[in-house]
Amino acid sequence: MAHHAPAQSTHVGEIPKPNVGWIWKTFFVLVGITALEFVFVFLMDPSTLRNSIFIVLTIFKAFFIVAEFMHLKHETKGLIWSVLIPMALLVWLLVALVTEGNAIHNAIY
Amino acid sequence: MSTISTTQVISDSALDKPRTGTWDGGNEPFNASYGKLMMWFFLLSDAFTFAAFLTTYGLIRHRYAAYDPAVNGAFHFSTKWWPVPDKVFNAFPGMGHADVPLGFVALMTMILIFSSVTMVLAVEAGHRMDKKDVQKWLLWTILFGATFLSSQAWEWSHFIHGTEKGTLMNDGTVFHGANLAMNQYGPVLFADLFFFITGFHGTHVFSGVCLLVWCFIATTNGTFEKRGHYEMVEKIGLYWHFVDLVWVFVFTFFYLV
Incomplete structure (x- = not known):
């Protein structure tokens, strides 16, 4: 179970510093895409183009959740x-x- | 013990060399434990179920007429066309009759995305064997999960009770709200799909919250610390992110498109 060990070696009983920058980066990307979707809801009339934009943005969001949060990119x-x-x-x-x-x-x- | 030394003696012969290829056993070809792999394949099968729901929504929506302002005039609910989502989901708790198109569902989306972030933070803390941080982030995740569920309960209640105006049905009576057989918003199947899709998703969120509560208790009892790793937090995390992922698709196909 080597992949459960912390990245940097530490003395027994010592807890390494959190490494959370990438988590917040992914969060802001997800919030940004959701905000963009709302811009399109209110500024554009329903059309096939608008629906296609929504689907592309949804796939972007899905990519970030699966690749980063679910860690699939690193499997x-x-x-x-x-x-x-x-x-x-x-x-x-x-x-x-x-x-x-x-x-x-x-x-x- | 003696068998090992015997093997070492004859292992010079090429025929008896142990096979050490990726798929020859004794290691993890996908570099993931059994439990994590099974969680991935369970989620894959669950994705098929949700995809079946959303595909059904696509088929049924395209089978009905779309609302066209040029032909149908100002928007009103009718069983003749599929309702426009921003006209159905435009209420906000505590704001009375104010028209807030998709406002509440935007808030619910933010809550769920945020709960995903606190979940990754719990997994990250688990990698560092930081019991206190794992507890803290699990509690936040439980809180956001429970908030999402309460919001959905409000959303359902509002959808079921409907608006004061209601809709004039074909038999001449006015109907308010929705059930599985009748609804004021549009074709019968619109409400059915709403109940089934958001209901199935809500059930997943509920199961997730239960798992998280159990996980929090186990963390507090030191179960994972004694085990030497927090992989259980990771596995429940995978499930939790999947629930968030499904919501991203439900949000697009039910509320935006």
Whole structure:
């Protein structure tokens, strides 16, 4: 369990100083992106472009949470891919079913 | 003990050399413990469940007509079109009838993001074996988690009771608020999806708070200190960040789009 050991070597019973700069940096990025989303909600009329902007910003936020907070960026490549590859199937499902929803809509109206 | 020395004698032969490749056993190919890996794969399966909910939302939303100001006039609730989120979620506790579009949900989002930060701080303190800091940050995380849950309870209560004006239904009566069979905001499925998606997410937050409370008690009792590592805090942290991650998507697809 070497990866649980503190980064710098210290004497027994001594607690190393916290290393939290990166945590607050990630926090401000997340808050900034959320604020940007609100700017778009109020300054732009609903459109496909606005929705695309929201989706891109959401993926940015998801990246920062998963990569930094969940530490996935610092895991092995094998773990990263075994989490990410199955997610690609979900994108396919989403596109397929939204298309289906549009088809039902067109059949009704 | 004698077997070891025997092995050492014959290990010169290439055939009997122990296999030491990444996948030959005896080590952790992903450099993560069993518990952490299983948490990752559980979260992957949970992501599929939430994705199924949000995909269903996408399908059903596209199946209904969108509100179009050019055709439908000034916005009002109707079962004929999908409601605009900023018109449904525009109330703020203690502000009466003031129109605060998405104000409360913005606050809830901030609370959850902040709880994620205090969670990482707890994990970081665990790496340093700093019991006091772990306790402190776990308590903050529990506090923010409980605040988020209370906010959601308020949001649900407001959604269920509805506005004073209500909506004139097809049978000529005025209906206020929402349940699984009827709602004043739009198509029946709008309220159903609201209850199921935010409800399933809220259940996850609730489970997370329970785990955090248990974790806080174990930290206080010194369980992890005796064990020599705070990996349990890390595993619960993964779950907690996942709940925050899901909220990021629910927020976009339910409230913004």
